Amino acid sequence: MNAKTNETRQHILDVGYELILSKGFTAVGLSELLKTADVPKGSFYHYFKSKEHFGEVLIANYFEGYLERLNDFLSDKQLSGYERLMGYFARWLDVENGRCNAHKCLVVKLGAEVSDLSEPMRAALHLGAQQIVSSIADSIERGIADGSITKQDSLSTASIVYQQWLGASLVSKLSQNTQQLELALVATQSLLKR
Template structure:
């Protein structure tokens, strides 16, 4: 196997393993050795793939958002559905991933957002870039919904998109605190009122 392919594969294995562990435990509670042991990668290899734990955290978030955005793009591009249907499918998918007992790596922005934003500027910027890309996609879908007549909003599509994302992020945190889906049910109802699908 070419060295570059092996390097990419091993790097990806480390990132995927870390995402699963950190979705349960958080960033600070997880040591590099735990990730490497779980990934089956020798201890000494870490610095071959990442310059520091900070660089590793940034790479982890960028990898997470790349996967998340690709999945979001698939949902929002479903043929044969109105923009409203695609956007409500996205929110339903969000609810489903947040309702899994341990989130299984699907909610890294929720789990790590507040924790790492104060620890590392590069990780904060990776979070900002990733979450802004999500809001961009929500805004585009709202705009498309206004054009196809499947949605109606009372404010600027960007402001509505940002408000919706902020509400869903907050509801996800509250669902964890209360160990209840009630906050996600509430935000689903509010989303319908804001979008008038």
């Protein structure tokens, strides 16, 4: 893809991302997406075979950016493994602040909606979640190695912690407060230092 082509494709993804975050996948029609992105129908079909394919690519694009930010954050060698992880989750709490945030909620927003609707989109969400769990597990391993995290099964703990934070984000979105996220932070501290 040349730069202009890639730019148009990314523009459609960016506009679609914002629309889907605010309305959900099924509520956003193709005509609304095209009008908001100010691109002709042919441009959409040049990059995406269908709306479902667009959703799959959107999810993969979201996780690519999210994982890059996550891994940058977790690679700070001046901090212990524990400090890196707790800093990440403290930031999740600060950024989330009881509202759906552009860097957190796509999984929460689409998880239930598309899991029964689209197998490719469900698989893309699952793969992205597994990659996040893997990054968290790597950081737990570094914390075990530097002595800041209690020795444990890093992959199981990472899975539990991530699921806990997704659930807390969902409840936080429903209640419009951060109480569940604050509880998740305390529970994460306990799991890492048990």
